Amino acid sequence: MKLNRLITLALSFFALLLPVSGIASELSQECQADFNGRKVRFVVAKEAGGGIDQYTRLIANIFADTTGARTQISNIVGGGGFLGLQAVATAGDENLTIGLFDAESLNQPFGNHSGLDLEDFYTLGIVMVEIEAWVGLVDFDLTQHGTARLIAAVSDPFLGVRRLGLAAHTMGIPLSAVGGYSGSSDAMAAILRGEVDVAAYALTSVLRAARGGMLKPVLLLSDGPVAEFADVPYLAGEGGIVDLFTQQWEPHKRIEAMRLARATAEISKSIRTLVISRNISQRSHRCIEEIIDNILFGDELAQAAAAVNRPITPINAQESSAILQRSHATAMEYRSLLSALLTEIMQ
Amino acid sequence: MPSFFDALLTGVTNTFSWPGILIPIMGTFLAMAISFLPGIGSASLMALMLVLTVSWSPESVLLLFGALVGGATFMGSVTAILFNIPGSAPSAAALLDGYPLGQKGYPRMAISCAATASAVGSLVGVIVLIALLPVLRPLIAELGPLERVLLGIWGLTTIISLPYSSKSKAATMCLLGLLLSMVGSDPVSGLARWTFGSNQMLHGLGTIPALLGFFTLAEIIGWGNQKFNQRVTVRPNQPADSVRSGINAVFKHRWLTIRSSIIGTLVGMVPGVGGTVAGFVAYGHATQTADDTTQFGKGDIRGLIAPEAAIDAKDGGSLLPAVALGLPGSEAGVFLVAVLLLHGLVPGTPMLTSQLPLTFTLIIALLFSNLLTSVIGVLLAPWLAKLSNFPLERMALPALVVSLVLIVQLNGQIFDLITAIVFGIAGYFFKLHNWPRVPFVIAFLLGNFIERNLALSARLIELDRIQPLQRPAALVIFLLILISVFWMYRKTKPEAETEALGAADTWIAAPLTAVCLVFCVSAVFANYSTITVVTSIVALLAWIVVTAKSYVGAWPSADPGIHHQGADSSTQTIAISSSPNLHLYLLLAFPLAIYLLGFFVSLAGLVFCWLLRQRETSWRNGLSALLLAVASAGISYFLLIELWNVILPTALLAQLLY
Known part of the structure; x- marks a missing residue:
């Protein structure tokens, strides 16, 4: 009897779903028709060959395969990603342009030349979220470093101040930044030459460089331990390096340092987000969101990304938007501190 | 190993x-x-x-x-x-x-x-x-x-x-x-x-x-x-070219x-x-x-x-x-x-x-x-x-x-x-x-x-x-x-400059001195880095000196009209700079035309005017110029839009019309 009821309930449930799935299918066909043969540009605000470029190429290929759209990749480099952002923000329905950016580019609390911010874009989804890490020589041990001044390499001071300046500030370590290195390779080579002690990049990049045997991640900018890297100190949370370093501090200062450490972990994450301009029509937005959702959560991207050794952690549009808003709010909360730290570390 | x-x-x-x-x-x-x-x-x-x-x-x-x-x-x-x-x-x-x-x-x-x-x-x-x-x-x-x-x-x-x-x-x-x-x-x-x-x-x-x-x-x-x-244009076929x-x-x-x-x-x-x-x-x-x-x-x-x-x-x-x-x-x-x-x-x-x-x-x-x-x-x-x-x-x-x-x-x-x-x-x-x-x-x-x-x-x-x-x-x-x-x-032989600066050089040097002045003033007031400020000041001073030298050199008898091609010239030619140069004006106007009319229309216009300038005026030449202009724009459209999928900004006129 119970079984019959369950079967009836299940059948009723699927019967209710039928019209919904019918609508979804119809919508897909509508989008399919809209995009078949249509030109869609994908903007990468970095040079060809890097992580963001590879993710974009994979997504653009699948986009073209699944919709019949003609996709094009444009590497619009410069201005800390602002030129790329601008290309996406100003594109409308007639020249649909999707961009894959690090959240840091979308979410600049200061030094924003373009005047663009999150409000100018629809978030389509997140391809990958990963923590940032400090990288140093294999014999460097941050837990034994004490309060001696650290010298850090930065490629972009506005990003460096979050990943390095703020993190060092929470640990009570004085830090001087050396700006002008052109990219992660140049900065990591500077560590090998002994010019600087540390640099900070996405964990994947750090691990890639560490395979040479001379560098290693020396600090994870995470809010808690990371299982695969149990021996690497982490910044925030219980047992983290800030927790360790501030044990002798006054309670209110310690609480503030712990809070700041969590905020640092939050705003320094590498969040690779797909966005499109708010200039586009509702219909285009709906379709693109659907298409991107299908791509992000489909097997094809997972397999293609695995084949080129690029992990993905897909997040849908709604949740992505919330994550970015949260990160932006945190960055804005510490805006004046970041600004002061920027001046301090570059002097 | x-x-x-x-x-x-x-x-x-x-x-x-x-x-x-x-x-x-x-x-x-x-x-x-x-x-x-x-x-x-x-x-x-x-x-x-x-x-x-x-x-x-x-x-x-x-x-x-x-x-x-x-x-x-x-x-x-x-x-x-x-x-x-x-x-x-x-x-x-x-x-x-x-x-x-x-x-x-x-x-x-x-x-x-x-x-x-x-x-x-x-x-x-x-x-x-x-x-x-x-x-x-x-x-x-x-x-x-x-x-x-x-x-x-x-x-x-x-x-x-x-x-x-x-x-x-x-x-x-x-x-x-x-x-x-x-x-x-x-x-x-x-x-x-x-x-x-x-x-x-x-x-x-x-x-x-x-x-x-x-x-x-x-x-x-x-x-x-x-x-x-x-x-x-002197481009002889050299017998030693092999x-x-x-x-x-x-x-x-x-x-x-x-x-x-x-x-x-x-x-x-x-x-x-x-x-x-x-x-x-x-x-x-x-x-x-x-x-x-x-x-x-x-x-x-x-x-x-x-x-x-x-x-x-x-x-x-x-x-x-x-x-x-x-x-x-x-x-x-x-x-x-x-x-x-x-x-x-x-x-x-x-x-x-x-x-x-x-x-x-x-x-x-x-x-x-x-x-x-x-x-x-x-x-x-x-x-x-x-x-x-x-x-x-x-x-x-x-x-x-x-x-x-x-x-x-x-x-x-x-x-x-x-x-x-x-x-x-x-x-x-x-x-x-x-x-x-x-x-x-x-x-x-x-x-x-x-x-x-x-x-x-x-x-x-x-x-x-x-x-x-x-x-x-x-x-x-x-x-x-x-x-x-x-x-x-x-x-290097310790010789004086082989070419004195003249009036025509003033026409080059004076605007560029003005450019350097703008750069220098903005560098100083916008608090740019020391390297930037120093470079802009040195550049400004150098251009002022050259402008002054060219002005003095031009006075009173320099002829601005005729100039021989220089050391890095590739053709042995003599050009008369005072003659009208429509090609130059066409290129100058080209970006503005793109902004107003879009790239392909402007390109067609550029080609049409360029060809008309080079040929005798007749309806036959006009027609062939028009056809070539349309063909150039068409081929460019095919390459840029169809083949390379380049997305170009919408022209102002198109924005107003649609």
Whole structure:
């Protein structure tokens, strides 16, 4: 009897779903028709060959395969990603342009030349979220470093101040930044030459460089331990390096340092987000969101990304938007501190 | 661990096995085809290949990537020799004497000479690399910002050794080049600098658009104007122009070729430096060591041999930071690291020990590809050379359309087009009034690189992280600079300027002084970095002096009308500058027309007006001009929109209408 009821309930449930799935299918066909043969540009605000470029190429290929759209990749480099952002923000329905950016580019609390911010874009989804890490020589041990001044390499001071300046500030370590290195390779080579002690990049990049045997991640900018890297100190949370370093501090200062450490972990994450301009029509937005959702959560991207050794952690549009808003709010909360730290570390 | 010679043998076997040899052959042809089209870098090809070759064996992938890197270098110089269009930034050095050689009636010799110098350069480069392999890691680790800035300065000192009719002009042009290289973002602080509120300028002025404008568009404006100014183009067919003479020239100047190759290899090993510096340093070396420098810039074969040998020799060196340290120092290096990791290979020590056979596979594939491009270049030289016989007046318009389309294709940015046109018009006037363009280009290409590394070095010295006197590589390069400068001054005759500044020079100098004044004032008031402020003040002072000299020189009897073509002129012509130049106005109006009417309508209008200007007025000519204009716009539309999927901004008129 119970079984019959369950079967009836299940059948009723699927019967209710039928019209919904019918609508979804119809919508897909509508989008399919809209995009078949249509030109869609994908903007990468970095040079060809890097992580963001590879993710974009994979997504653009699948986009073209699944919709019949003609996709094009444009590497619009410069201005800390602002030129790329601008290309996406100003594109409308007639020249649909999707961009894959690090959240840091979308979410600049200061030094924003373009005047663009999150409000100018629809978030389509997140391809990958990963923590940032400090990288140093294999014999460097941050837990034994004490309060001696650290010298850090930065490629972009506005990003460096979050990943390095703020993190060092929470640990009570004085830090001087050396700006002008052109990219992660140049900065990591500077560590090998002994010019600087540390640099900070996405964990994947750090691990890639560490395979040479001379560098290693020396600090994870995470809010808690990371299982695969149990021996690497982490910044925030219980047992983290800030927790360790501030044990002798006054309670209110310690609480503030712990809070700041969590905020640092939050705003320094590498969040690779797909966005499109708010200039586009509702219909285009709906379709693109659907298409991107299908791509992000489909097997094809997972397999293609695995084949080129690029992990993905897909997040849908709604949740992505919330994550970015949260990160932006945190960055804005510490805006004046970041600004002061920027001046301090570059002097 | 395999022995050194076993590994080398394995590398050779991998490359020349059957059917494995087909991979580097295909890769070479692909890279040659892509690099023959100016402005289209090999990065897109490599990105595509990265994904397509995921399932290949590591040996096969390295064979392909070696060929893609090796095959891309030489063909860029062919377009430079034939059309004054550098196929890539490193090929810019080949313009200086390669194009004049072609125009003087030696295109076969120039192409075959470039091909042979490339082959010798790559061979010497690989031999040097193999010899240095055991000490590679410590050697690369020695090359930091201080060494780089010194290398950049070494490249800049080549400006001194070039022959000029006016040293004042050369100095001011150099300073102008340095100033314009600073436009964009400050490399240290990341703050906008001289962008005047334009986001497009944040990335600075693009190298390829600037070079295409400065040399190619400037040349085209001159060509288009020929008929109406009764200019006489002298391009005799020289009996001595042969493939054999080109090959012989390299062997005649064998020591220069070898020295330039060594320079190229060593410069290539410095991460981030690239072939542009290598080419110019080698060019400077050729001028410094030559007894007679009067023909440099006018078609001296040594001015082609040196940069060609250097830019091909640097290929191997540029990949080594990626192989030896896992840290790419060039665009190709980025892809190489990605390839290595994708195929489970570990860049760094393993690539120089347990995986040494694979490193040799890459190096031998690179060498094979370089040699193959050279052989093809020599074989094709007679046919390629025929392209240079095409009448310049008829070539102007197609070359203009191709250049404009290629510039837009780079990034789909109209700003690149504006950059190219501004540089083109400036380059035209500089050439017309005998202002040396080479110092400007060298300074423009090296300026940002020098500034970035100078700021880094200063900061590291301030933080006590580098001690200049304890860096042997820096001391060696510094010594080389001193020797170069001493050598150059020893050879330079203490003579006065051969050309006095005149009234027409005031027309060049005065506006540029005003530009420098704007730059200087904004640098001071916007609190730019010390390097920026100092450079802008020095540039302003230099331009004020030159303007004053030209004004005084013009008074009272200078004739502004007639000017002889200058040291870097490629055609022996006399132009009358006061005659109307519609082509110039057309190009000036082109960006505005794009903004109002869109790229394709404006292009059609440009072609139509250009053709009408060149022909007799008749309805038949008008109709054919109209048809050609529509065809040009149609073909451009097909290429840009249909084939390359470039998305261009919507014209104002279209926005108003729809």
